Amino acid sequence: MTLTLEVFSRFQSATDANKLLYTPIADQLTYNHTRLYTVECEGDTAAARDYLRRVLVDEISQQVKDDGTPALSGELFCISYGIKKGALDLEKEAILANYRGRKGLPFTITALTITQKVYVFGQGDKDALAARFCRDVCNPAIHTWSVK
Amino acid sequence: MPHALLLKYPGTNCDVETARALNAAGFSTQVQPIATATPQHVSKAQLVVFSGGFSYGDYVMSGRLAQLETERFLGDAIRKHFDNGGFLFGICNGFQILTKLGILPKASLIWNKSERFECMWDKLVRVAKNSPYTTYLPDEFELPSAHAEGRLVTEPGDAQKYLDSGCVALQYADNHNGSELRIAGLQDPSGRAMGLMPHPERFLKPRHHYDPDWSGDPDWGWGYYFFKGAFDALK
Numbered sequence: 137m138t139l140t141l142e143v144f145s146r147f148q149s150a151t152d153a154n155k156l157l158y159t160p161i162a163d164q165l166t167y168n169h170t171r172l173y174t175v176e177c178e179g180d181t182a183a184a185r186d187y188l189r190r191v192l193v194d195e196i197s198q199q200v201k202d203d204g205t206p207a208l209s210g211e212l213f214c215i216s217y218g219i220k221k222g223a224l225d226l227e228k229e230a231i232l233a234n235y236r237g238r239k240g241l242p243f244t245i246t247a248l249t250i251t252q253k254v255y256v257f258g259q260g261d262k263d264a265l266a267a268r269f270c271r272d273v274c275n276p277a278i279h280t281w282s283v284k
Numbered sequence: 285m286p287h288a289l290l291l292k293y294p295g296t297n298c299d300v301e302t303a304r305a306l307n308a309a310g311f312s313t314q315v316q317p318i319a320t321a322t323p324q325h326v327s328k329a330q331l332v333v334f335s336g337g338f339s340y341g342d343y344v345m346s347g348r349l350a351q352l353e354t355e356r357f358l359g360d361a362i363r364k365h366f367d368n369g370g371f372l373f374g375i376c377n378g379f380q381i382l383t384k385l386g387i388l389p390k391a392s393l394i395w396n397k398s399e400r401f402e403c404m405w406d407k408l409v410r411v412a413k414n415s416p417y418t419t420y421l422p423d424e425f426e427l428p429s430a431h432a433e434g435r436l437v438t439e440p441g442d443a444q445k446y447l448d449s450g451c452v453a454l455q456y457a458d459n460h461n462g463s464e465l466r467i468a469g470l471q472d473p474s475g476r477a478m479g480l481m482p483h484p485e486r487f488l489k490p491r492h493h494y495d496p497d498w499s500g501d502p503d504w505g506w507g508y509y510f511f512k513g514a515f516d517a518l519k
Contacts, residue, residue: 147394147437155399191352194345196392197437227343234352 137181142207143193143200144170150257157272165258170207172251179243211255213266217274217281218251286518288313289329291321293350298336305485309511318353323361330518331371334378336483346433347380371514372477376431379479387477388470389451391438397462401432405494406482407457408468415453415475416517420509427482427507434481436463453478484510
């Protein structure tokens with residue numbers, strides 16, 4: 137069973153996308169970002185969902201979308217990037233270390249993938265702009281990414 | 285002599301200065317890595333301290349994994365310590381951890397409004413009058429701050445309730461991080477548990493002040509008096 141949780145801030149609205157770039161561009165773009173956790177698990181999936189919500193979501197400051205649809209909409213493009221296979225993902229390891237240290241959970245997590253999603257809003261040449269943002273946001277040494 | 289337990293997590297980086305401040309105030313202090321901490325360590329302490337840093341790299345969000353690991357290694361020992369009259373003190377990342385442990389009023393510390401790490405001195409206003417930590421402090425004083433996730437947010441209306449009920453220990457005079465109602469520090473109603481974003485352990489001596497001619501106190505910086513206040517309340 138695959139569970140997805142896309143977590144985003146209740147307080148953070150889209151802001152100047154030039155903050156993501158090494159050199160600013162003239163286009164009036166904004167961006168917002170979320171974090172998508174994709175979890176493969178077996179056993180009691182309701183218990184797994186409750187556990188993951190407790191671990192990954194702050195009920196005061198964050199919201200979560202867990203139906204598999206994107207958390208945000210209306211973007212010009214969205215960059216999804218994460219740690220490439222074989223590279224050490226310290227956040228994933230920290231989460232799994234806590235999970236493995238807990239006894240008697242009625243489910244088993246078999247895989248966890250963490251994806252950072254950057255939603256860029258505005259008008260412009262989608263392909264050229266996406267390439268520019270990917271170049272500055274993603275690090276080919278450790279990341280894989282896709283653009284939608 | 286009151287004993288302080290300082291819990292250290294991977295990424296904690298203010299434990300040495302905080303232990304120095306605790307010792308200066310008179311505490312015997314034990315710095316204990318969380319992976320080897322036991323409920324017995326907690327039961328021997330009158331004060332449990334969570335110091336500053338970036339526990340677990342601030343992964344997921346600041347303080348979250350430290351909270352989960354504290355629960356895993358110590359169970360309800362922190363809660364029992366508090367319920368039995370013990371003191372709790374959280375500084376910066378320790379404040380973030382303390383809010384998540386559910387002992388302080390419900391709040392969360394998120395990214396600064398600037399969405400940047402900010403390192404500066406803050407002018408603070410002492411609000412709660414029953415806090416043992418702030419007993420010896422003037423109504424306004426300054427401390428150094430250094431954080432990325434220091435903007436305190438609450439569920440709608442809660443911040444005002446905390447202010448009205450005496451749970452706001454400190455406010456910023458200049459609210460650079462965008463906290464609700466300028467809240468810089470929270471406490472439980474008794475004042476025994478307190479958390480704040482600025483770093484009292486970084487202003488232990490007058491020479492730590494940014495102004496070499498600072499003359500607020502001949503012997504100690506304002507930060508010292510947080511630890512001294514707790515020590516005197518416990519001795």
